């Protein structure tokens with residue numbers, strides 16, 4: 001028997017009293033949380049259902065029949081949103097990386113490119129997305145160019161790519177600039193070129209650092225993909241609108257909303273988890 | 289023992305703004321020898337090392353590596369640095385790469401050594417220096433002494449002609465200093481040519497073939513350690529050594 005052997009170690013009375021007290025406290029706080037949840041939600045439900053417009057609201061927003069009719073159509077529309085979102089995201093990654101790199105170079109030869117990249121991010125971060133979608137989707141086809149695409153989905157997607165690339169480029173640039181100069185110096189001292197230093201040392205660390213912010217933008221892109229409906233593309237929102245126009249019942253909008261949320265929730269949870277993990281990592285690394 | 293000269297500096301000059309940090313420095317480093325640079329903080333030791341591997345642009349003078357003027361017009365600094373290993377005070381390991389990937393990055397991406405071959409060589413180095421179990425760890429899981437040893441191995445993994453060490457122990461706890469210095473001594477015994485900036489005088493005495501004392505931008509004294517460290521010819525060096533002795537570092 002030794003003091004360091006965990007199997008034979010006897011907890012002191014003091015420690016056991018402390019553990020019992022901690023357990024009592026945690027039981028009490030669970031009870032309080034449950035009780036307050038019931039009270040708050042009960043009061044809210046009562047407030048809403050006792051309002052004078054509630055019966056009418058229920059009829060036009062919470063109709064099960066229309067929910068069932070609209071569901072497959074809205075779901076099909078949501079597939080278009082997903083497709084647009086995925087293709088746009090891939091293009092955004094490529095374009096924004098190029099812009100971020102262009103903005104962080106110091107080479108004199110690249111001055112004009114740097115200036116263009118700066119102008120681009122300034123303009124597209126300032127323009128409302130809806131405006132870009134309308135200008136591209138209605139304006140470009142009106143020019144009647146010979147080989148211009150005719151699909152409104154194309155123009156809606158292009159607007160998303162243009163706008164989001166500007167945002168994502170800025171996030172990436174912030175990440176790149178947050179990497180300590182000694183990391184570059186160490187890489188250069190090993191004989192890596194500027195390109196090699198960026199590719200193997202700076203960019204991987206920068207991307208890791210801004211991943212939570214990037215995922216946040218992805219969630220945002222996912223729901224902004226619904227804006228292409230203003231051009232007439234039959235996505236989830238447009239599908240809901242079509243059903244609503246025929247039935248004068250708004251339940252399809254609720255269906256579309258719930259589907260969008262269902263789509264983004266896993267992503268937001270993942271983002272939170274990643275942010276928490278990187279915060280944990282950082283605090284560990286901070287000790288050195 | 290020494291045959292050829294690996295590094296020679298001719299009238300190297302460097303200033304920051306109006307502050308002349310290095311003033312006409314001349315230095316010869318023969319093959320398989322260790323040159324130790326000492327001097328107060330701010331005397332230009334780090335600057336001199338950064339001039340040697342071209343991380344700093346000279347104001348004037350020449351740096352000759354293996355007979356080639358690496359400060360000549362048209363020389364690609366990236367190519368020069370492939371032949372020089374450098375270790376910094378704060379390790380500067382790449383935190384997103386494992387120990388193994390830190391060591392194999394330059395061999396693979398700069399010297400185009402196939403992955404397997406680079407990893408085998410890195411594993412052999414790690415094993416030899418008591419770090420075999422750490423190959424797959426990330427740097428932040430290592431002690432300071434282990435991190436610095438990895439940084440040194442990363443610098444020698446490409447088989448450099450010259451190794452520059454800039455105060456590689458001054459960020460470490462005293463107990464960790466010895467393990468790093470032992471590694472440096474071992475490299476010396478293998479014949480690695482080195483230029484070392486350090487405040488560890490005991491270590492300097494042990495490994496140095498020549499000791500240079502930097503002061504006021506000049507290489508105020510240069511000679512074998514027994515002469516420079518025990519019988520200094522200038523008052524400044526006497527004072528400097530005295531202050532180190534008072535601080536218990538001699």
Ligand SMILES: Nc1ncnc2c1ncn2[C@@H]1O[C@H](COP(=O)(O)OP(=O)(O)OP(=O)(O)O)[C@@H](O)[C@H]1O
Nearest residue numbers: 304307309327328329330331332333334335336455
């Ligand atoms: N990038 C820089 N810009 C301006 N001044 C600099 C720069 N680097 C170094 N200096 C100056 O050059 C002088 C020499 O600095 P250096 O770092 O070479 O000294 P050191 O001998 O290595 O000192 P330490 O023992 O503290 O490391 C200092 O006065 C410092 O302020």
Ligand SMILES: [Mg+2]
Nearest residue numbers: 333334454455
């Ligand atoms: Mg220094």
